[in-house]
Amino acid sequence: MKVQESIAAYLADISAQLEVTEAERRRIIEEIEGHLQDAVAQHEARGMDRSTAIDCALAEFGPASEVAVEFSSTAEPTSALSRAIRWRPLWIPGALAALHLGYALYALSWIPNMTPGQRAFLANVFVNLVIHFALALTAWRSEQSLRRSRFLAWIPTSIAIVLFISSAASRSS
Amino acid sequence: MSDRIRGHLRAVVLAALSEGPAHGYAVTAQIRERTSGSIALREGSLYPALHRLEAEGLVASSWDDEAGRRRRLYSLTPAGKEALRDEIDDWHTFRDAMNAALEGATS
Numbered sequence: 001m002k003v004q005e006s007i008a009a010y011l012a013d014i015s016a017q018l019e020v021t022e023a024e025r026r027r028i029i030e031e032i033e034g035h036l037q038d039a040v041a042q043h044e045a046r047g048m049d050r051s052t053a054i055d056c057a058l059a060e061f062g063p064a065s066e067v068a069v070e071f072s073s074t075a076e077p078t079s080a081l082s083r084a085i086r087w088r089p090l091w092i093p094g095a096l097a098a099l100h101l102g103y104a105l106y107a108l109s110w111i112p113n114m115t116p117g118q119r120a121f122l123a124n125v126f127v128n129l130v131i132h133f134a135l136a137l138t139a140w141r142s143e144q145s146l147r148r149s150r151f152l153a154w155i156p157t158s159i160a161i162v163l164f165i166s167s168a169a170s171r172s173s
Numbered sequence: 174m175s176d177r178i179r180g181h182l183r184a185v186v187l188a189a190l191s192e193g194p195a196h197g198y199a200v201t202a203q204i205r206e207r208t209s210g211s212i213a214l215r216e217g218s219l220y221p222a223l224h225r226l227e228a229e230g231l232v233a234s235s236w237d238d239e240a241g242r243r244r245r246l247y248s249l250t251p252a253g254k255e256a257l258r259d260e261i262d263d264w265h266t267f268r269d270a271m272n273a274a275l276e277g278a279t280s
Contacts, residue, residue, distance in 0.1 A: 034244045042198075074225050
């Protein structure tokens with residue numbers, strides 16, 4: 001096999017095994033190709049012939065299947081469902097924030113002639129809206145957090161559930 | 174050695190980028206040079222690590238066209254610098270704890 005074909009074959013092997021989006025695949029292959037070119041140039045500068053330099057560069061980079069697995073495990077989920085599932089800590093606080101926003105918009109229609117009870121309800125709804133929005137934002141930031149702590153991302157959800165239950169219980173009592 | 178290094182890959186890569194923006198090949202060369210060859214990073218593991226760090230917002234990257242070659246240039250973000258400080262603090266704590274635990278132990 002001609003020397004340049006061995007790099008192309010290696011890249012094709014990795015590309016075939018990657019489980020990533022098309023844009024990510026193109027980026028990965030282009031990055032690896034650039035790296036291999038640098039590695040080959042360095043080995044040739046040290047006196048290796050081109051064929052040996054390419055063999056060394058490929059060996060140093062690692063088996064194509066292992067490289068593909070590592071990249072695939074790092075990548076963002078490719079399907080819409082997978083992406084949605086990834087953000088599940090956000091579902092409950094987000095839904096509760098949306099619910100309270102709906103309550104607030106409905107309650108605004110009372111404004112011209114509000115009773116004290118309606119005023120108290122509206123105030124309660126706005127407070128809950130702010131809290132659940134803040135919890136949704138916290139869940140989103142926790143999901144993106146530096147250490148990607150899944151536990152942290154679920155804390156706002158737990159707080160949102162407790163608040164909603166206690167709020168519903170106090171309204172019904 | 175390789176499993177222990179894998180566990181600290183994040184810190185090693187962040188430290189390598191602390192000296193300034195670099196391409197992936199330069200990062201591996203820098204790690205090898207800094208550690209006098211003690212850490213021989215498998216190059217195929219570096220790029221997934223860089224992509225993970227970028228997804229976490231600790232590293233930023235852009236294409237760099239130099240002498241007809243296209244390379245991805247990586248650099249630390251402010252969050253990455255903070256994460257590196259945390260990694261260094263964690264390492265010092267771990268090192269001191271291990272030194273205390275192993276002190277006086279007979280082989």
